[in-house]
Structure formats: structure tokens, C-alpha cells
Amino acid sequence: MGFRVSDELLGTFVPIAVYWIYSGFYELLGGLHNYRLHPKGEEEVKNVATKATVVKGVLIQQAFQIAVSLLLFTFIGDDSMTVSRQPSIILILIQFAIAMVVMDTWQYFVHRYMHINKFLYKHIHSKHHxxxxxxxxxxxxxxxxxxxxxxxxxxxxxxLISGMTPRTSIFFFSFATVKTVDDHCGLWLPGNLFHVFFSNNCAYHDIHHQLYGNKYNFSQPFFVTWDKILGTYMPYSLEKRKEGGLEARPIKKID
Known part of the structure; x- marks a missing residue:
């Protein structure tokens, strides 16, 4: 019998590989100044964490993700030696949609609370900001x-709530990873399909990372629904900078 990697292991490690491959792709494109939302030099001037510190921090988080994922699959049972029957494509699409809504809902409210709670923001969430x-x-x-x-x-x-199989999770979490990386890439590239199908994009999230947008645009990673429902939506316009590149600027009055 040939060696076969289980769907559970693929679902654990493939999204991590996707993270570094896709972010590496954007790193190679960093010199496209006409599409950058910030001038290249601002990364060193405005960001507190060095890039080496960022790499270390991400690897630590991914180690936690691996541990939790392996524990989860151990708890629900290991079917690595059997071939699980996949549901129909229609059901898989429904599971994708449910998973997206669940993830968006969870992340919106937890993310927003980390801004509202001063202790959590100062000691926890400020690291990302x-x-x-x-x-x-x-x-x-x-x-x-x-x-x-x-x-x-x-x-x-x-x-768990969507009921997807471990094999489906490989594709869902890889997709969610690509979307999250794209939202932080800082590049507004022409033809980017994420900008066509999602209002929640790198410019939308860039607003949130600025001081004036700290109380807005909490939604991630897919839709802007909860921001619009609960009044934390800050629309933006993309304008060209004199020195080249683009800038996302709010188009509503800031409290």
C-alpha cells in the first residue's frame, strides 16, 4: 500500500503553506509603487514591529493552529485510512457559505470587543495594530x-457548524487564508478578483489600521455586513498620491 497523507493533516498544513507562498508572491510585487496604498518607506517608519519579529510572531501563531487542529481531529476521530465520501457540490457550496458567515460573525464581534475593551486592546490587540x-x-x-x-x-x-468534511476544509481554510493575506497586502492590483466580488478588501481594511479608522471596519475576512448593520462601516475612496501610488481615504465624517 502506498503512502497517503490524511485529509486531516492536509487540512492542517496546506493553509499554512498557502499563507507563505501567497504572501511571498505579494512580497515579490512590493516594488510596484503605482499600486501601493502606502509608500514603501512608510513600512519602516510607521510600523513598530520589525519584519523579523513579524515572521517569528506568525510562526508562533501557526504552531498554536497546528496543535488545536490536530487535537480537534483526534477528538472527532481519525479517518485517515479510509476514503470519506464527499457530499454533492451543491452541499459543499452551502457548507462554504455557512462557514463564511460563521467566521465573519465570530471575528466581527471578537475583533470589535478587543477594540472596545481597553485592557484587551492595550495588552493583546495592539500588537496587530x-x-x-x-x-x-x-x-x-x-x-x-x-x-x-x-x-x-x-x-x-x-x-463544526458548517459540517464540512476534512477534505472540504482543506479548500475552505486555504481560501480563507488567501483572502486574509490579500486584505493585508497593501497593493491594489488591477484585475484582482477579490476586489470584484468582495467589498471587504485591502483598502477597506487599511482604513481600519489607520488611527482615524480604529473604530470602524471591523469586519473580516469576507463581507462588510456586520459593519453596515451595526453602524461601524466607513466607506472610502481610492485617490492617487502626488508621489505615485494610491491612498484609501474615508468619505464619511469621522466622529
């Missing part, structure tokens, strides 16, 4: 506790 100028591989640069509560628990809930 030390990146005033977001970049792709800093997407998961969080305090380990935030990573556990926001991303890992949100992923577990999305998986």
Missing part, C-alpha cells in the same frame, strides 16, 4: 491569545 502599514505576511501577526480566540476558535466553529 503595531503594523500601521499592513503587508501580506503580517496578516496573522497577532498576540498568541488573539490568534487563538479570533482565528483558531473561529476556524474550529466554522468547521
Amino acid at each position: 503595531s503594523l500601521v502599514v499592513p503587508f501580506a505576511y503580517g496578516a496573522l501577526y497577532n498576540h498568541p491569545l488573539e490568534g487563538l480566540l479570533l482565528d483558531t476558535v473561529g476556524g474550529v466553529l466554522s468547521f
Whole structure:
């Protein structure tokens, strides 16, 4: 019998590989100044954390994700030696939609509470906001506790509530990873399909990372629904900078 990697292991490790591959792609494109939301030099001037610190922080969070994922699959049972029957494509699409809604809902309310609670913001969430100028591989640069509560628990809930199989989870979490990286990439590239199908994008999230947008645009990673329902939606316009590149600017009155 040939060696076969289980769907559970693929669902655990493939999204991590996707994270570094996709963020590496954006790092290679960082020199496209006409599409940057911030001038290149602002990363070093405005960001508190060094890039080496960011890499270390992301790897720590991903280690937590691996541990929780392996524990989850151990708890629900290991079917690695059997081939699970996949549901129909229609059911898989429904499961995707449910998982997206669950993840968005969980992340909106946890994320927003981390801004409302001064203790949590100061000691936990401010670590992510030390990146005033977001970049792709800093997407998961969080305090380990935030990573556990926001991303890992949100992923577990999305998986369990949607009822998806481990094989489907490989594709869902890889997709969610790509979307999260894209939202932090800082590049507004022409033809980006995420900008076509999602209002929640890198410009939308860039507003949130600025001081004036700290109380707005909490939604992540897919839709802007909860922001619009609960009055935390800040629309923006993309304008060209004199020195080249683009800038996302709010188009509503800031309280």
C-alpha cells in the first residue's frame, strides 16, 4: 500500500503553506509603487514591529493552529485510512457559505470587543495594530491569545457548524487564508478578483489600521455586513498620491 497523507493533516498544513507562498508572491510585487496604498518607506517608519519579529510572531501563531487542529481531529476521530465520501457540490457550496458567515460573525464581534475593551486592546490587540502599514505576511501577526480566540476558535466553529468534511476544509481554510493575506497586502492590483466580488478588501481594511479608522471596519475576512448593520462601516475612496501610488481615504465624517 502506498503512502497517503490524511485529509486531516492536509487540512492542517496546506493553509499554512498557502499563507507563505501567497504572501511571498505579494512580497515579490512590493516594488510596484503605482499600486501601493502606502509608500514603501512608510513600512519602516510607521510600523513598530520589525519584519523579523513579524515572521517569528506568525510562526508562533501557526504552531498554536497546528496543535488545536490536530487535537480537534483526534477528538472527532481519525479517518485517515479510509476514503470519506464527499457530499454533492451543491452541499459543499452551502457548507462554504455557512462557514463564511460563521467566521465573519465570530471575528466581527471578537475583533470589535478587543477594540472596545481597553485592557484587551492595550495588552493583546495592539500588537496587530503595531503594523500601521499592513503587508501580506503580517496578516496573522497577532498576540498568541488573539490568534487563538479570533482565528483558531473561529476556524474550529466554522468547521463544526458548517459540517464540512476534512477534505472540504482543506479548500475552505486555504481560501480563507488567501483572502486574509490579500486584505493585508497593501497593493491594489488591477484585475484582482477579490476586489470584484468582495467589498471587504485591502483598502477597506487599511482604513481600519489607520488611527482615524480604529473604530470602524471591523469586519473580516469576507463581507462588510456586520459593519453596515451595526453602524461601524466607513466607506472610502481610492485617490492617487502626488508621489505615485494610491491612498484609501474615508468619505464619511469621522466622529
